[in-house]
Amino acid sequence: MDTDSSAIKIDTKNQISSEVRFTFLLIPAAFLALFFTFPVFKIFSKVLSINGVLETLTDEQILKIGLFTISQALLSTFATLFLGVIPAIVLSKYEFRGRRAIGALVLIPFMLPTVVAASAFVALLPEKLHNTLAAIIIVHIFFNIAVVVRIVGLAFAQIPKGIEQSAQTLGASSIETFFKVHFRLLTSALISSAVVIFLFTFTSFGVIQVIGGPTNSTLEVEVARNALVLGDVSKAAAISVIQLIFLSAVLGMSFYYSKRNNVILKSEDQVRSRPESLREKFLVASVVSAIIVAISIPIIALISSSFRLGGDWSLFAWRNWNASEIRPGLSTGVDPMSSIVTSIQFMMASVAITLAIGLIASIAIFINGRAGKILDLGFALPLATSGVTLGFGILISFSYSPIDWRSNWWIIPVGHSLIAIPFVIRILLLKLRVRPSTWPQAAATLGASPIRSLWTIDIARMRAPLAIGAGVAAAISLGEFGATTLLTRTGTESMPIAIGNLVSQTGDIPRAQGFMLASILAVVTGIVVFSIEYKNA
Amino acid sequence: MPAEGALLRSKFRPLFLIVILIVVAILATSCGTSDQSSSSSKTLTLVTYDSFPEKDTSLNEALKSFEKESGIKVKIANAGDTGTMLSKAILTAGNPEGDVIWGIDNASIALAIEEEIFQPYKTKNFEKINTNLSNILKDNEATPVDYGDVCINYDIEYFASNKLEVPQSLSDLTKPEYKGLLAVQNPASSSPGLAFLMATIVEFGEDNWQEFWKDLKENNVEVGESWDDTYYQSFSGSSGDGQYPLVVSYSTSPVAEALFSEPPVEISPTGNIDSTCFRQVEFAGILKGTEKTKQAQQLIDFLVSEKFQKEIPLNLFVYPAAENIELDRAFTKNSRIIENSYQIDPKLIEENRKDWIETWTQIVLR
Numbered sequence: 085m086d087t088d089s090s091a092i093k094i095d096t097k098n099q100i101s102s103e104v105r106f107t108f109l110l111i112p113a114a115f116l117a118l119f120f121t122f123p124v125f126k127i128f129s130k131v132l133s134i135n136g137v138l139e140t141l142t143d144e145q146i147l148k149i150g151l152f153t154i155s156q157a158l159l160s161t162f163a164t165l166f167l168g169v170i171p172a173i174v175l176s177k178y179e180f181r182g183r184r185a186i187g188a189l190v191l192i193p194f195m196l197p198t199v200v201a202a203s204a205f206v207a208l209l210p211e212k213l214h215n216t217l218a219a220i221i222i223v224h225i226f227f228n229i230a231v232v233v234r235i236v237g238l239a240f241a242q243i244p245k246g247i248e249q250s251a252q253t254l255g256a257s258s259i260e261t262f263f264k265v266h267f268r269l270l271t272s273a274l275i276s277s278a279v280v281i282f283l284f285t286f287t288s289f290g291v292i293q294v295i296g297g298p299t300n301s302t303l304e305v306e307v308a309r310n311a312l313v314l315g316d317v318s319k320a321a322a323i324s325v326i327q328l329i330f331l332s333a334v335l336g337m338s339f340y341y342s343k344r345n346n347v348i349l350k351s352e353d354q355v356r357s358r359p360e361s362l363r364e365k366f367l368v369a370s371v372v373s374a375i376i377v378a379i380s381i382p383i384i385a386l387i388s389s390s391f392r393l394g395g396d397w398s399l400f401a402w403r404n405w406n407a408s409e410i411r412p413g414l415s416t417g418v419d420p421m422s423s424i425v426t427s428i429q430f431m432m433a434s435v436a437i438t439l440a441i442g443l444i445a446s447i448a449i450f451i452n453g454r455a456g457k458i459l460d461l462g463f464a465l466p467l468a469t470s471g472v473t474l475g476f477g478i479l480i481s482f483s484y485s486p487i488d489w490r491s492n493w494w495i496i497p498v499g500h501s502l503i504a505i506p507f508v509i510r511i512l513l514l515k516l517r518v519r520p521s522t523w524p525q526a527a528a529t530l531g532a533s534p535i536r537s538l539w540t541i542d543i544a545r546m547r548a549p550l551a552i553g554a555g556v557a558a559a560i561s562l563g564e565f566g567a568t569t570l571l572t573r574t575g576t577e578s579m580p581i582a583i584g585n586l587v588s589q590t591g592d593i594p595r596a597q598g599f600m601l602a603s604i605l606a607v608v609t610g611i612v613v614f615s616i617e618y619k620n621a
Numbered sequence: 622m623p624a625e626g627a628l629l630r631s632k633f634r635p636l637f638l639i640v641i642l643i644v645v646a647i648l649a650t651s652c653g654t655s656d657q658s659s660s661s662s663k664t665l666t667l668v669t670y671d672s673f674p675e676k677d678t679s680l681n682e683a684l685k686s687f688e689k690e691s692g693i694k695v696k697i698a699n700a701g702d703t704g705t706m707l708s709k710a711i712l713t714a715g716n717p718e719g720d721v722i723w724g725i726d727n728a729s730i731a732l733a734i735e736e737e738i739f740q741p742y743k744t745k746n747f748e749k750i751n752t753n754l755s756n757i758l759k760d761n762e763a764t765p766v767d768y769g770d771v772c773i774n775y776d777i778e779y780f781a782s783n784k785l786e787v788p789q790s791l792s793d794l795t796k797p798e799y800k801g802l803l804a805v806q807n808p809a810s811s812s813p814g815l816a817f818l819m820a821t822i823v824e825f826g827e828d829n830w831q832e833f834w835k836d837l838k839e840n841n842v843e844v845g846e847s848w849d850d851t852y853y854q855s856f857s858g859s860s861g862d863g864q865y866p867l868v869v870s871y872s873t874s875p876v877a878e879a880l881f882s883e884p885p886v887e888i889s890p891t892g893n894i895d896s897t898c899f900r901q902v903e904f905a906g907i908l909k910g911t912e913k914t915k916q917a918q919q920l921i922d923f924l925v926s927e928k929f930q931k932e933i934p935l936n937l938f939v940y941p942a943a944e945n946i947e948l949d950r951a952f953t954k955n956s957r958i959i960e961n962s963y964q965i966d967p968k969l970i971e972e973n974r975k976d977w978i979e980t981w982t983q984i985v986l987r
Contacts, residue, residue: 130712206854207862293846298807299986309810312704314975315732317712393883394860400883408677414880414935417674476712483716491698491718572668572700572709572718575675581699585671588849590874590938591881592860595853 100534105451109459112445116462119498123477124469128325130480131318140322146306150326153302156217157286160224164281165274167225168232173266174371176237178364179356186372187233188614189379191555194230195563195609196386197580198290200587200602201227204386206294215297223291226382228281234507234556235280238514238549239273240266241356275342276510283331283467290565303327304470311472324470331468339461383606390599394592401596405604416586416594420601422575423582424608427562430578431612434497434504434561435554441501442508442553443546447538449509450516463509466502471566474499478571493576499568500561507560508553515549516542555613562609579605664694665916666719668710668908670703672937673723680929680936687923693916703729703812710908711736717908720917723766723924727757727902727964728815731971734762739906742918746925749943754902757967763906766924769939770872770898770959771816773803774891776858779866788867790896791824795836804843804855804865807986809978811847812901817869818981819970820899823963834984844985858891872898873938875955880935889955898962903939 140146175187193201205223206214213219243266251261289304296302301309303323311320359368390401404410406421445463449456466474478499482489489495519542527537564580573581579601586598674680675697684695698719700706707729710722714736725733733739743761744750754765773788780787788794794803806814822830843865845851853861856868859878875889905924907917923929930941935949940958 203849203854206850293810294850296846298810298844298846305810311708312702313810313812314978315704315708315711315729316975317708392860398883408674410881411885413679415674415678416881417672417678417936419675419677476709479709479718480712483713570701570705570709572698574666574696574698577675577699581671587853588847589672589881590852590859590871590877592878593881593883595860 100451100538104535105448108444108448109452109455112441112448112463113459115441116459119478120466120469120474120502121462123481124328124473125477126481127473127477128321131321132325133318133322136318136322137325140319140326146303146323149301149306150303152300153286153304156220156224156292156300156302157282157288159217160221160228160285161278161281163221164225164228165232165278168229168277169236169274171229171371171375172233172236173240174368175233176241177356178359178368180359180368180372182372183356184614186375188555188610190233190375191230191559191613192383192606192610193226193379194228195559196227196383196606197563197583197602198227198294198565200386200583200598201382202291202294203587204382204389207389208382208385215295215299217300219295220288220291220300223295224281224285224288226378227291228284231280231284232277234552235277235510236270236273238511238552239270242514242518243269245357272342273514275338279335279338279464280467280507282334283464286331287327287468287470287566289471307470307472311476317476320470320472324473328465328469328473332465335461335464335468339457386599386606387603390596390603392599393596398596400593401600404597405600410593416589416597418577418582418585418594418597420582420597420604423577423579423601424604426576427564427579427605428608430493430497430500430564430576431558431561433494434500435557437497437501438504438508438557439550439554442505442512442557443543443550445505446509446512446516447543449513450542451538460509460513464506467506469567472570474502474567475570478567491572491574493573496564496568496571496573496576496578497561499566499571500564501557503566504553504557504560507556508550511549511553511556512546515546519545551616555616558612558616559609562605562612579608663692663916664696665721665913665920666696666698667920668698668700668706668717668719668722670706670724671699671701673697673699674936675699678932678936680932683929683932686928687920691916691919691923693919695920707733710738714738715910717910720908720911720913721905721920721924722908723905724903725763725906726812726904727900727967728812728819728970728974730758730763730902730904731967733906734758735971738909739763740909740911740914740917742907742921744918744925745922746943749927750925751942751944754942757902758904763904764921764925765902765942766905766930767933767937767939767942768900768902770900770962771813771820771869772872772898772959772962773817773894774856774858774868774870774874775894776856776866777890777892779857787892788894791821791833794842794867795833795840797840799840799867801841801843802865803837803840803867803869804845804851804863805869806845806848806851808981811845813848813869813871815974815978816899816901817897818977819965820897820963822977823899823965831980831984834981838985842985867894871938872956872959873934873940873952876951877938879955880951887954893956893959895957895959896961898959900959900962900964901939902942 175183202223209219247265248261251265256264287304288302289308292300292302292305307320307324310316310323359365391397391399393400408417408419409415445459449460478495479490482495523541524537527541532540562579564578569581583598583601586594586601688694700709700718703724703726707725709718710733739762741760741762744764747755750765754768757765775787785798788799793799805817808815808818821833825833843855845855848870851868852859852870855863855865857863857866872893875891875893878891879886879889905921907914907921911917925943927943927946930943931946933939933941934952
């Protein structure tokens with residue numbers, strides 16, 4: 085089937101003029117260069133020294149921490165994949181009441197502020213597990229399972245029903261069918277999600293700090309300690325550049341490997357079927373209840389913390405939900421209401437940027453050959469970059485006129501988009517690549533220009549994947565983590581920042597208010613993701 | 622073919638979605654920038670850490686009165702926690718994010734001075750500042766604005782019901798009766814953790830503090846990654862359900878416990894062990910590279926004036942640097958100003974911090 089995919093590229097290349105192809109490439113490339121490459125290059129060139137890097141590379145302690153980082157990331161990735169595949173398949177294969185709600189529920193952990201969700205976990209996990217590798221892995225599964233469910237689920241939805249029947253007619257058992265047919269067709273999606281989860285867990289920070297305790301450190305934690313506590317930015321940069329090079333190599337390898345194993349199906353989304361046999365019903369019921377239990381227990385723990393005050397149940401936090409002043413003259417200094425408004429503004433801006441750039445970028449990747457692949461890889465790099473590096477890079481890069489943007493509010497949603505765009509590209513490309521190669525010819529026969537044909541055949545079909553992408557982008561923006569949390573803000577405290585601020589104050593009330601705001605964040609995200617997808621997907 | 626019809630109908634929808642979002646974003650931009658475009662000479666940006674309130678408090682009211690009297694607007698820029706704020710100030714030295722910075726403490730002030738982030742200024746109100754604080758920096762690179770202490774807090778109820786005496790000194794902590802009762806923070810990632818480590822270094826001396834920590838480790842000291850973790854997950858005196866009745870926290874934590882409970886209580890469920898405290902002093906300074914030196918100087922004068930200083934305790938839970946400021950009842954009831962807390966010269970801290978933390982890590986975590 086490899087020949088087929090190159091056939092598409094050849095025919096699209098022939099139709100669309102090189103100027104158009106170049107324009108499509110230029111816009112996202114310029115965006116990436118300006119907001120990612122330039123700041124990262126700038127911070128490295130300012131603080132990095134070759135000696136510093138060599139010293140770090142030979143530092144035994146850093147090597148040990150590096151090994152731990154890799155092993156916890158690998159274990160977390162495999163565990164998440166293993167547990168995520170079945171829900172992914174069930175959610176995309178079967179139609180049942182509440183399916184969309186479950187789909188939205190799965191996304192909630194992904195955007196919960198790590199500090200808060202992780203403290204909810206600390207309260208739930210037995211004492212014996214505190215500060216252990218096992219606890220880190222459990223929490224990583226919770227945060228990242230959405231990635232598998234989304235990416236693998238989307239790919240599974242495109243596997244034609246007929247294939248299964250053919251395999252079974254040919255005498256394959258259903259287990260054989262799964263491993264020989266489905267598994268092979270899902271390879272690319274599995275690799276994609278594995279890589280994303282590996283990057284996230286490798287660069288995990290909040291979870292390791294709260295769950296891992298002081299003895300389990302990762303490279304990202306070391307970067308933050310050096311840069312944010314010890315004031316040694318150049319050591320932080322040295323660790324961060326080593327991490328970036330390593331992860332870029334992993335990314336490059338995965339791109340190469342997944343290209344070779346990419347089987348492209350030319351079929352539209354399959355219609356979901358209702359579970360019919362008892363076995364199917366049982367499967368759906370058990371997956372759904374497992375998801376509900378696994379995801380709601382920590383969220384319920386979180387919500388119930390907002391009703392606790394000094395060891396008793398209390399509605400106090402909720403009754404004063406939009407007040408920073410608790411009593412006359414006494415204030416927490418955090419305004420929950422305005423943080424909600426700010427977060428929603430960021431989210432809208434970020435979704436707009438992500439969809440616009442993501443759409444142009446995926447078309448550019450689709451219609452360009454090697455240059456497209458490089459662009460694809462380039463957009464994945466922000467996921468491999470330490471938040472401190474990118475955040476400080478933005479700080480020192482956009483500090484002179486005419487690009488003195490560091491204190492402009494919109495630089496924050498741009499930062500969120502850098503994280504969201506690679507997801508949207510994955511989702512859109514999946515749809516672009518399944519289009520039968522005969523359609524452009526048919527359009528040309530009917531007298532359509534190449535651009536018109538690209539628009540009608542490819543772009544216009546992007547509604548559903550764009551909606552899914554919008555949901556993911558919204559969740560990423562609402563749960564903001566990494567680089568943008570380091571930017572200086574004026575009157576633009578978002579929910580995650582406000583929550584972090586409240587839960588680190590002394591006293592019952594700010595603490596309860598922090599959990600209240602975190603509960604609101606969980607609910608808002610659930611609603612936003614659910615309604616975007618419900619309308620469009 | 623039905624598929625084709627659907628195709629044509631849905632032609633403009635993705636574009637539509639994007640256009641709407643872009644329009645909304647542009648609208649939001651214009652709202653958002655309206656209050657930021659005012660970077661005229663009449664506006665000062667005050668860079669602060671994240672627990673400094675942006676609005677709605679008596680501290681902000683006080684700043685408003687300064688705006689009224691001087692005609693200078695003050696914009697508060699939240700730079701994150703103290704460590705993040707410092708690193709950013711160092712990276713942007715000479716081309717700062719604001720005009721005045723609030724809240725760099727004595728553990729890192731020497732580094733900040735070495736990296737030349739400040740433009741020195743001796744405030745008009747210098748005489749009003751407690752001399753123990755105003756004599757820390759000889760060249761007035763920055764101005765002390767408040768101080769507090771990192772102390773061991775204890776769970777009053779625990780010690781009463783177990784008929785156990787509260788430890789009276791740092792060396793008491795290694796006694797068998799206090800085995801497994803203390804939670805501290807990792808000094809590599811937490812500023813109270815570092816302060817407590819420095820308290821033990823002063824108490825036991827450069828050559829013997831390592832021995833104390835070995836004993837403390839033998840005595841099952843619990844180490845948390847951050848103040849939040851230890852105070853809420855490990856400490857039994859807070860609203861969390863921790864198991865450790867002794868924790869490293871702030872001397873004003875009992876005050877906040879009393880005030881921020883519902884209903885407010887007169888007496889906090891937690892107390893301080895006064896003989897275990899390390900002094901933290903916070904400074905404000907003019908950022909080098911500002912084009913509004915005059916106005917920045919006026920703001921520094923105001924920050925140490927009585928009008929502003931008297932609002933500090935209830936909003937930031939630290940003590941004012943200026944002398945003769947009356948304290949709220951909640952403070953006098955639940956905390957004392959610690960007279961003999963441990964101190965180290967900022968230069969010495971800067972020279973040794975890395976080694977201390979490295980040694981500590983070797984002893985306690987490995």
